[in-house]
Amino acid sequence: MRLKKLQLHGFKTFADKTEVEFADGVTAIVGPNGSGKSNIGDGILWVLGEQKASALRGTKAADVIFAGSESRPATGMAEVHLTFQNDGRSAPAQYAGFGEITITRRLFRNGDSDYAINKTPCRLLDITELFLGTGVGTRAYSIIEQGRIGLIVSAKPEDRRSILEEAAGVTKYKARRKQAERKLDATEQNLLRLSDVVGEVGKRHTLGLGDAVNVYIGAEDVAHP
Numbered sequence: 409m410r411l412k413k414l415q416l417h418g419f420k421t422f423a424d425k426t427e428v429e430f431a432d433g434v435t436a437i438v439g440p441n442g443s444g445k446s447n448i449g450d451g452i453l454w455v456l457g458e459q460k461a462s463a464l465r466g467t468k469a470a471d472v473i474f475a476g477s478e479s480r481p482a483t484g485m486a487e488v489h490l491t492f493q494n495d496g497r498s499a500p501a502q503y504a505g506f507g508e509i510t511i512t513r514r515l516f517r518n519g520d521s522d523y524a525i526n527k528t529p530c531r532l533l534d535i536t537e538l539f540l541g542t543g544v545g546t547r548a549y550s551i552i553e554q555g556r557i558g559l560i561v562s563a564k565p566e567d568r569r570s571i572l573e574e575a576a577g578v579t580k581y582k583a584r585r586k587q588a589e590r591k592l593d594a595t596e597q598n599l600l601r602l603s604d605v606v607g608e609v610g611k612r613h614t615l616g617l618g619d620a621v622n623v624y625i626g627a628e629d630v631a632h633p
């Protein structure tokens with residue numbers, strides 16, 4: 409799925425409806441300090457479901473809603489739409505027929521919020537599941553903050569590799585592999601413990617059978633002397 413368009417309305421500095429088209433190749437957004445360039449990255453993170461206000465450079469959820477300026481009052485709602493071009497390969501089967509997939513997130517000042525996929529209301533979980541395995545997601549997108557560009561340029565090749573791996577989403581899979589290996593280890597330990605228990609129970613069971621046989625023989629002896 410390819411990022412195609414971002415629409416912001418009432419989100420941070422974007423009081424009016426603002427649309428950013430991502431054409432083929434590189435898209436650069438240029439503007440003076442404080443004009444809202446980084447807010448565009450925040451908008452992408454937010455619509456993908458980011459829940460932490462700090463990750464969006466705020467302190468509370470409502471900080472993403474346009475807070476007003478000298479010339480205009482605050483808005484009551486923030487809304488972001490993110491449109492992907494569906495390449496037909498990575499999206500789940502139920503979206504196969506859609507040429508474009510647009511996800512939407514809205515937040516009202518009274519705390520109400522909603523999500524939608526192609527204008528159909530949905531849960532955040534549906535959005536997360538839509539992107540599972542596509543490489544898109546709040547943690548999968550790599551947003552390289554200001555100041556890190558210089559770091560990348562001057563980094564040692566091995567450090568640069570880890571930054572590129574992170575951007576390519578490889579770190580996520582490495583982390584998952586480590587987690588899977590830890591689970592396998594724990595399962596192996598459990599199996600060992602279980603086979604000890606089975607051995608122990610087996611021994612007792614044999615003893616018990618022997619006892620029963622003895623008792624039976626004794627009883628038979630009694631019944632049929």
Ligand code: ATP
Pocket residue numbers: 419420421439440441442443444445446447448471472473474475476554
């Ligand atoms: P720089 O180049 O200096 O990093 P930038 O273009 O990336 O700047 P941002 O960091 O995206 O700018 O925007 C910061 C501006 O956004 C600040 O002026 C801040 O007051 C404004 N801002 C953040 N949240 C809101 C909001 N909810 N309502 C109105 N303005 C907001």
